[in-house]
Amino acid sequence: MTDDPLLAVRDLKKHYPVRSGLLRRVTGQVKAVDGISFEVREGETVGLVGESGCGKSTTATSVLRLEEPTAGDVYFEGDDITAYDDDEQKRFRRRAQMVFQDPNSAFDPRMTVGESVAEPLAIHGLRDDDRQAEIVSDILERVGLSADDADRYPHEFSGGQKQRIALARALILNPDLLVADEPVSALDVSVQAEILSLLDDLQSELGLSMLLISHDLGVVREVCDRVGVMYLGEMVEVAPTEELFANPQHPYTEALLASIPEPDPRSRGEAVELTGDVPDPSNPPSGCSFHTRCPRVVPPEDFEFPDGSFRQVLDFRLAAENGDVDTDALAGDTALREEFGLPSSLPDPDAESVLAAAISDAASGDVEAAADRLADAFPTVCERTDPELVDTEAGHPAACHLHDAASEHAPPELTNPQD
């Protein structure tokens, strides 16, 4: 065994062609995963979090080569898995297993639980029935069920029990790596807790490495050693779990953390509200793909914008570009300012004159001109260049221009969050 991490992913990409028309010509690409790198060391649990459509599940299946990655390398114990021959591939399948989200569809309804759990054994050539039964009953007991359950059918079990059985099936080949795709999100909280602690126990006893995919930061915090945060197919921040929670460096992570409703009525209303929806992954925004929603988006250097007001200006511009400004309903400058939460005037007179001109463009019906004027006058680095995932002062990497070494726009409050 070498010092290589168990799993190393380098610049992984998975693009899906978008086809349309009669001839099914490729008319675009959905960049589900667009160049991410991370590693899972032995015995470590790494989490990937993000909202739906951020590419975390695609990452899981591409890493296991259940889907062919478009580009990039995946190393398992230092060997490139994309270069495996059939035998090596089969061996890899034994050593890396996956658990899926929905325990209700996880089992063939015609097969007993025992048969389902034993299936991987048969696939790998162990066909001796007695031997299979012995291994299955052992493992069922290990996940907290009884050996007799092997003869029952999946529909006789509750969701949590089924997820235990799914774990048994994934662990029966004694894998080194377990990829768990939202393993508890279909379960009730109390059942979630049971499965999570089972995962934790099994993992520490077996020295398993685990890649856990989840949208739920609470779950991730419970079991992961390190966490990667994904947004629109890109990794925006990677950090040891506690550090990520205590000191998030990327505005998206910050917003994600703040959106989790706390089970504490005294902290209500503290969510940082992200405006807008997640953009369409077949047409992601230029530069930093989060700039359409980022509350900390970097204002142009030549102007002064008080706290957060550049966000509103940018929102107004983006709405104008998308034709989402309804000039009939919003007659007049003040109505427009109100609709987009713009201050009645910006403190910086230069900035204000540009904004005022743009608003009167829009008010007179020429929304396009307003958009162009704003785009020309207020360029932002966030829209221009895609930030790299680089180390921050906090010691872990994040992909955000606020951390650019050469950048003068890094406000002090990110490393020292204000409330």
Next chain:
Amino acid sequence: MSNPLLSVRDLHTTFDTDDGTVRAVDGVSFDVDAGETVCLVGESGSGKTVACESITKLIPTPPGEIAAGEVRFDGEDLTSLPDKQLTEYRGGRIGHVFQNPQGALDPVYTVGDQLVEAIRLHRDVPKSAARERAHSLLDRVGIGDVEDRIDDYPHQFSGGMKQRVVVAMALACDPDLLIADEPTTALDVTIQAQVLRLLDELQDERGMAMLFVTHDLGVVAEIADRVVVMYAGKVMETGDVYQVFENPSHPYTKALLECLPGRGRALETIGGTLPDPTDPPDGCRFHPRCPHAVPACEDGDQPAFEDVGGSHQASCVLYGADYDEPELAEANDD
């Protein structure tokens, strides 16, 4: 105002299944005052959804049946109303928002048409007026550039936007009560935060009451005024949101709060499984799993509600006259 807007008393809803009669809701009582937000919280199988669907008899009958109990809405007993009159309440004075916005919208009509229909179902207004109202509702729930989007079909909206449209439909006739069943469960957290904020604002603006069903204690803490905790068809604990979160009294509520993941401490589990809904245990429904159970928990009916401070009540024998809450006091110290 002494009479609550909605008063559910001793509601029993049963379902006939192949395996026997499921007592999904088995003697549940709670009130919702005008302008108030009440959260029904519980895990799957607790009966929370059936309870709120029983209010306007949205449960499929058969197999479902409201076997007993009373649902008073503004003084009128809804359980005894004929279907025809009930439909006037549904979508009229009582609005509904469901978990899955996909299913709540008809894919073959534009959202505008659906809203206009929802309005005209209850209000005798001309189409143009209804459309105007639809327009302003969509605008209010945060659909940008309504003029363009009102004639779009549901599939052209994202999940969060669809849920906003559904909220708009529920508001079509200015309901006094909005029943929202897990309205944010299918949404991403950042979108959930937006929808919760929207609901909160709308409620303030309109002074409407809200009955909010969820399994997520975080969401409860975010929006509830009062909380009703359900387990296996029964109410375990009710109280003001601060009381319930800061001084959870029923062992089930405590356990539920303990097993929330990601709070930086060791995860507790409840252990055991939900009771068989066709044959629930005698005594306290929670006793097979309760860490504090005493012999008295195992017989008779669900323990009576005991006051644990103000309007805060728990259905647990340990708060009865015979006990001094020693075990629980101890448990609270951990």
Next chain:
Amino acid sequence: MPSTEQQSPLFTRIDWRDQSASLLDVRPRTAGLVLALAAVAVTFVYNHQVATTALVGTWDLRRMDWLLFVACILLVRYGVVPLVANWERSSGTVREFLRRPAGLLSLAWILGFAVLGLVGPELIGMPRVDFYADYQPPVFTTSHVTNIANVECVGPVTDAGCHGTWQYPLGTTSTGENVVNIVMYGAHIALKLSITAAMIMVVVATAVGTTAGYFGGWVDDVLMRYVDFQQTIPAIVVYIIVATMYLGKGLFTLALVFGLLNWGGIARLVRSETLERRESGYVRAARSAGASDLHVLRRHIIPNSAATVITAATRQIPLLILAQVLLAYLNLSDVRLRSLGEILNRALPPLGVGWWVVASITVFLVGTVLAFNVFGDTARDVLDPKEVA
């Protein structure tokens, strides 16, 4: 159950080098299938090269019989063997099926139909023309047809007319054939036709449906376009063309043409189920455990489409039987076959006289069609596995 009470820190270790899958590792049922098919092939060659007339004694096999053999072997392998081998599991399904009165009745009818069709003609022979016993009414009924010149009543004659006898329980035709024999022979033909054509349909539909659904992409496009196209072709017209120009009229052509042209609908159903199953957790789990496509198809996809295929196939069978009767009625079938259609043709006005011939055949046909439909419905209800608890 707290999960912390684990004993040993490691699961059973398996030495995978000992477990290399061997190609010789075939199940008896697979071996049996191959052997049986090989036996048919050998006899076929023998019959065509060496003993070109009768195979054994007077038993002369015709092409329809060969097709039937193959169909029966497949039926046994994929229908009977799994049912019996997994009796523990299938007994539950069977009991569930029999608990339903409709299921019980339809099964009884179909079994009766099958037994009659199989052994009937062997036991009591083909319907024979007998001009001394024409126009006999069924037992318990009387008829005045015997007043026609030259018709003698076998039973007693009273004022009410000629009484039927037990010799001809269902009466006889205008040429004196026993209606019992006719119905049995009709059942025989219908049975042969349904087994072969249904087997062809099931095999082709399953193969095409699963391939299209599982592999998707252009394979799916091509196959489903073809199905669209095929569904626009009326099988009856093709039969008439093929039968008159190439293969000759008869059961073989009928089974082949209908079997090969009527699977489109079933294939579509199988495809859509496959599409759904392909994304299911168990298929993904099997794939992530290293299962080959073949394994997934054989273990999960195809067995889970069984309910759909069986239901759909049992719905096609009545149509086939009726089509065959219709073709015979129109004289488009083999003249040597004393088919129900041909008899109907003769028994119906203007030629026909005895109502009982038409009645017996109609009852038989309606019963059989109903039985298959009810069987299909019940099978669907019973076989539909509980995918969710």
